[in-house]
Amino acid sequence: MLGLLWRAVCVAFLLAAPMAARAESRLVDFEVASKRFDGNRVGVSPTRKAVAYLPDGYEAGSWRYPVVYFLPNLFDDHRAIFDRDGARAVLDRAVAQGKVPPLILVSADFSTPTGSSFYATSPVTGDWTGFLASDLVAAVDGRFRTLPLPEARGLLGDRMGGYGAIRTAMLAPGVFGAVYALHPVGTGVGLQTMNSRPNFERLASAKSLDDLGDDGFSRVFLGMYQAFLPNPDRPPFYADFPASGRGASLTTDPVLTAKLQNAFLLDRLLPTHAAELKALRGLMFDWGRFDGNADHVVANRAFAGLLEELGVANEAEEYRGWWGERHWSRGGRVEDRVLPFFGRALAFDPSPLAGEGSPAEPGRVRGR
Numbered sequence: 001m002l003g004l005l006w007r008a009v010c011v012a013f014l015l016a017a018p019m020a021a022r023a024e025s026r027l028v029d030f031e032v033a034s035k036r037f038d039g040n041r042v043g044v045s046p047t048r049k050a051v052a053y054l055p056d057g058y059e060a061g062s063w064r065y066p067v068v069y070f071l072p073n074l075f076d077d078h079r080a081i082f083d084r085d086g087a088r089a090v091l092d093r094a095v096a097q098g099k100v101p102p103l104i105l106v107s108a109d110f111s112t113p114t115g116s117s118f119y120a121t122s123p124v125t126g127d128w129t130g131f132l133a134s135d136l137v138a139a140v141d142g143r144f145r146t147l148p149l150p151e152a153r154g155l156l157g158d159r160m161g162g163y164g165a166i167r168t169a170m171l172a173p174g175v176f177g178a179v180y181a182l183h184p185v186g187t188g189v190g191l192q193t194m195n196s197r198p199n200f201e202r203l204a205s206a207k208s209l210d211d212l213g214d215d216g217f218s219r220v221f222l223g224m225y226q227a228f229l230p231n232p233d234r235p236p237f238y239a240d241f242p243a244s245g246r247g248a249s250l251t252t253d254p255v256l257t258a259k260l261q262n263a264f265l266l267d268r269l270l271p272t273h274a275a276e277l278k279a280l281r282g283l284m285f286d287w288g289r290f291d292g293n294a295d296h297v298v299a300n301r302a303f304a305g306l307l308e309e310l311g312v313a314n315e316a317e318e319y320r321g322w323w324g325e326r327h328w329s330r331g332g333r334v335e336d337r338v339l340p341f342f343g344r345a346l347a348f349d350p351s352p353l354a355g356e357g358s359p360a361e362p363g364r365v366r367g368r
Contacts, residue, residue: 025092027082028052030143032108034135037126041238042113042226044126049078049109050136052144053091055102063349064145066152068342069132069176070107071161071168074116074220078109081158085328094335100343105156106140108132110164113209114223118186118264119164124230124238125223132164133172151177151281151347156338158182158327162285166266169280170273178345180338181285182327183296187303188267190295194260195243195252197221204244207236228263229256267303274310282345283307283314286333288321296323315341 029051037046055065072080081087087105094100110117110128117128141148153176157165162181169179198221202212212218225239232238242256262268270277277283287300297318304316319333327333 025056025058025088025095026054027088028054029079030139032131032136032139034131036128036131036135039123040126041124041232041235044112044117048131048136050139051078051082051107052140053082053088053105054144055095055104056092057102058104058145062145064147065102065104066154066342066346066348067104067106067140067144067146068154068156068346069136070105071110071119071132071155071157071164072107073159073161075111076158076161077111078107081107081328085326087328087334090328090330090332090335091339093330094339099335100339101348103342103346103348104140104144104146106136108136110161112223112226114219114226116160116220116223118160118224118227119167120227120263122227122230123232124226129168129171132168133175137175147347147349149177149347150174154178154180154342154346156180156182156342157184159185159323163187163266166277166283166285167269169283170266170269170276173276173279176280177347178280178282178342179284180282180341182333182338183287183291183323183325184266184285184300185296186264186266186299188265188299189261190293190299192295193252194221195250195257199246200241200244200250201246203237203241224260224264228260267299267306270303270306270310270312274307274312277307277312277314280345281347282341283312284316284337284341285314286317286319286337288323288325289318290321291323293323 031047031049033047037044070081091105095102110119112125117125119128121127121129140146155165155168155176162184163186165179165181166184169176198218199215202215203218203222206212222237225241229240230238231240240256242260243250243252245251287296289297291297307314
């Protein structure tokens with residue numbers, strides 16, 4: 001009887017051992033200290049939080065991986081796609097099903113007290129472009145086993161993050177090789193004037209962010225003004241406002257409005273930065289046809305046309321969707337569109353499953 005019991009224990013151990021030893025993906029939290037935010041006026045911390053997705057097999061091998069940098073939407077932190085949207089499971093499934101070779105995905109915190117940095121450089125909020133393109137990339141390349149090459153780095157952004165992905169590719173050339181923007185905003189003026197959105201009377205009378213309460217438009221546009229109309233000598237918000245009053249009494253400052261549009265809108269930046277986008281290995285963006293804000297639909301259609309006019313190769317897609325959709329679901333846009341795009345556009349080492357000595361596939365790094 002004891003002999004049978006012992007054999008049963010041994011069999012159970014042998015069956016369980018491969019499962020216990022099996023590698024799996026993991027998330028690694030880390031921080032990046034940067035001097036890009038020295039002297040900022042709004043309390044942005046110089047130490048930014050980030051999280052990296054490391055694929056199944058990372059610990060056991062010696063190969064290097066491309067990195068996709070994820071840029072969050074307004075008010076989202078660096079972990080939202082993992083804690084709320086289940087991004088780890090989506091990445092695991094896409095790799096396991098061969099939709100994309102194993103890669104690293106990094107998400108960092110790009111928020112300011114108003115909700116977003118707009119991925120811009122400002123004396124009021126800091127140098128976010130430099131932080132992303134230089135400090136964060138250097139920290140990731142120094143900490144993880146990456147392919148430290150532009151052709152092995154991608155930018156992926158969601159809505160305001162999509163804006164930031166395209167903007168960064170324009171203003172920080174030679175760092176990233178491919179861009180996918182999910183439903184980007186700020187590509188053009190749309191139908192409704194931007195100055196009609198915030199409550200300028202409330203902004204003018206507010207002494208702190210708390211005075212704006214739950215006025216989301218005013219908070220978001222205040223962040224925009226701090227990024228693109230900064231005024232370090234104008235407390236408490238350290239920004240100029242392009243209008244005053246509200247409704248029928250709204251008075252627009254044409255000089256400041258033009259300055260804002262020229263600094264913020266991607267279609268204004270594109271003519272002088274088309275060459276930077278042409279140098280990418282891939283550019284793709286999309287938008288939902290049923291977005292409740294028609295500005296986003298109209299502006300993205302026009303931006304796709306402008307890219308074509310300037311000879312910038314791109315994939316632009318309007319789909320049956322709406323603003324605010326989460327795309328990290330099974331069979332969602334990240335799994336079926338985004339990750340296969342990066343599988344085509346980025347450079348990879350040979351697949352870990354193929355072995356270190358296997359010849360590289362077309363477009364891969366090793367063996368070229």
